Amino acid sequence: MTGLSSSPVVDGTPRNHGLGPRAAAVLVFGTSAAVLVVEIVALRLLAPYLGLTLETSTLVIGIALTAIAVGSWLGGRAADQVNPRRLIGPSLGLSGAVVALTPAVLRTTAQWAPELLLLIASLTILVPGALLAAVTPIVTKLRLTSLAETGTVVGRLSGVGTFGAIVGTVLTGFVLVSRLPVSGILIGLGTLLVVGSALVEWRTRGWSRTPALTLMVAVGGLATMVAPGGCDTETRYHCATVVADPDRDSGRTLVLDGVRHSYVDIDDPTFLEFKYVRAVASVVDSAFPEGEPLAAHHVGGGGLTFPRYLAAARPGTRSLVSEIDSGVLRIDHDQLGLTSQGGIHVRAEDGRLGLRRLDTASRDLVVGDAFGGVSVPWHLTTVEAMADVRRVLDEDGLYVANLIDHGRLAFARAEVATLSATFKHVSLLGEPGDIGLDPTATSEGGNLVVLASDRPVDLRATQKALDARKTGWKIATGADLTSWIGDAQLLTDDYAPVDQLLQPYSTG
Known part of the structure; x- marks a missing residue:
């Protein structure tokens, strides 16, 4: 992360760039991609408990769009009232910690307090989504040097953010989900966000909570090992588990997203349980x-x-x-x-x-x-x-x-x-x-x-x-x-x- 510097303001207009163009593009690209990764993976986390239906997809997409709208609005207001350089690191770090904790929190809630699942699921999408979406207006504020280039800066960063969202969508759907468990994707993303937060804070030296956030990511990773609702295998479409029949040595049940889909007698294919x-x-x-x-x-x-x-x-x-x-x-x-x-x-x-x-x-x-x-x-x-x-x-x-x-x-x-x-x-x-x-x-x-x-x-x-x-x-x-x-x-x-x-x- 390079190009971070002070940005004195005279008559409401910053005289110097607060952020180098490459660093600005990386931040906007990365945070926009991260929002879409969280959205898509949230669908897979919720499928075993809410089903993979149009309603579930609509709910998750609606919450993600709400997060983007709220984050963009609040991020812009905050950037006008607080030194923008001090906002980027906390936004990255807090979102990373929440993302890393999401798998364990959602699965534990589904197991022990299912009536709270929708609320907790909404918060695990809304909070990191809003924090990440806030980065774009903050970075835009740092990149503006005069009103004459407002259109260029806003248009460029908007395009970079959209491209990042596209890459996040494609990368998750075609690569990550087919190769990594859902919990691994979110813990990895959370780690990257905290690392990004540490780099930003190292440059600005305005925040000292990175070790605490790193600890939260580590806790999230450890918690997924003991949280209920894990899968034997995560496929492109399902959380899959094979359960042995305690009453029939050769009986096996294939459970997909919490639903008993198939019963198989390995030794006797003519035995039909369902x-x-x-x-x-x-x-x-x-x-x-x-x-x-x-x-x-x-x-x-x-x-x-x-x-x-x-x-x-x-x-x-x-x-x-x-x-x-x-x-x-x-x-x-x-x-x-x-x-x-x-x-x-x-x-x-x-x-x-x-x-x-x-x-x-x-x-x-x-x-x-x-x-x-x-x-x-x-x-x-x-x-x-x-x-x-x-x-x-x-x-x-x-x-x-x-x-x-x-x-x-x-x-x-x-x-x-x-x-x-x-x-x-x-x-x-x-x-x-x-x-x-x-x-x-x-x-x-x-x-x-x-x-x-x-x-x-x-x-x-x-x-x-x-x-x-x-x-x-x-x-x-x-x-x-x-x-x-x-x-x-x-x-x-x-x-x-x-x-x-x-x-x-x-x-x-």
């Missing part, structure tokens, strides 16, 4: 001749539970899996001992793009089981996406999808309506109270399985299979299903408010 997986197996086993090999495509992989089941129950089955998270696939291989064998081939790709790559009428079965948190990614729910599913199925092909919804089940109704507009035959499997077959039961929501095809399926055989697997589920079809759907809207690429329809635990 009720919805047993329902999917019941549909497939009753719709196709016993033991007949299938050409299947799976949108979403998780622990590869159902592809493994098909490989064992129907030898010769070819299953192609589209799983967007390559980190999950590494967990499948390294921790669950699952490989692309037995006719199972996996691709790290988006499910919608994976469907487009398939030939027309090339599949007997398509299974939809892709989730971001507890929500099906919206672009996999639309009329256009279902048209692609129908295209890749042969004339006797079957589409089976896992849905999760609560409250009024508005999303599930919309998705079933969308499928009904695409396929000739649609049925819904679930708890009787959830699918309208038992008006005396309370609808609690959870997993539902929807079945769609252009040929009729023997639903009596399906119900018999559901009963044999002790699911307790029933099947809604025909007039019962039409009544259950009601006036639900179709989901399209132009209009698919999945996150708004999917309101967990809502009633009304």
Whole structure:
């Protein structure tokens, strides 16, 4: 950091630069980048507790923008009233300390005081964001020498700050998250900010709290080692943990962002723990001749539970899996001992793009089981996406999808309506109270399985299979299903408010 000097003022106009042009650019670039790093990483920290939904993203972005606005305003006012040289170091140092403590604070709050999570999360974004945003007007004040160059200075530093934000965004999304744990990113950023604070203070010699801030960063690093909510693996999309089943030696549960996504029996692929997986197996086993090999495509992989089941129950089955998270696939291989064998081939790709790559009428079965948190990614729910599913199925092909919804089940109704507009035959499997077959039961929501095809399926055989697997589920079809759907809207690429329809635990 070079170029810091005194800046005497006469008639309100500084005569000498208070900050060299390179140092000014570095400060504005770095602090602007840091704000975006904090914003993006905050989304990943909150996902296990709030879900990775549009609402969560909107909340974090809104708080970050508020921090930038508040920081810019207060930073400008402070720079007019206090020697600006004495403001930069404290802004960097305090923000660095808060950033380094954020992982431990958020995870501990989520574990022990979840009702305070939103407040604490807001503060961990707002405080460092505002302190970092304040640096730009402070630096601008130091760089101004006359009113004649105001436009040039402000425009240049604004451009540098925007470029820094872009670099921070790209670096975090494409590099840091895929290579470092979230806690490591924030502790590293906090360390850099405190180091920057120390360099500034060394030049200005106006502040002596750097050792205390360094201690806070160290405490943040140590606290993350004992804070609850850690991950076995942090992938690009999830906080992932593999949990052993205490009641079954070979049982493993893949937990993604705090949600049990897959149960795998390493020794027995025909053992199906989750009720919805047993329902999917019941549909497939009753719709196709016993033991007949299938050409299947799976949108979403998780622990590869159902592809493994098909490989064992129907030898010769070819299953192609589209799983967007390559980190999950590494967990499948390294921790669950699952490989692309037995006719199972996996691709790290988006499910919608994976469907487009398939030939027309090339599949007997398509299974939809892709989730971001507890929500099906919206672009996999639309009329256009279902048209692609129908295209890749042969004339006797079957589409089976896992849905999760609560409250009024508005999303599930919309998705079933969308499928009904695409396929000739649609049925819904679930708890009787959830699918309208038992008006005396309370609808609690959870997993539902929807079945769609252009040929009729023997639903009596399906119900018999559901009963044999002790699911307790029933099947809604025909007039019962039409009544259950009601006036639900179709989901399209132009209009698919999945996150708004999917309101967990809502009633009304």
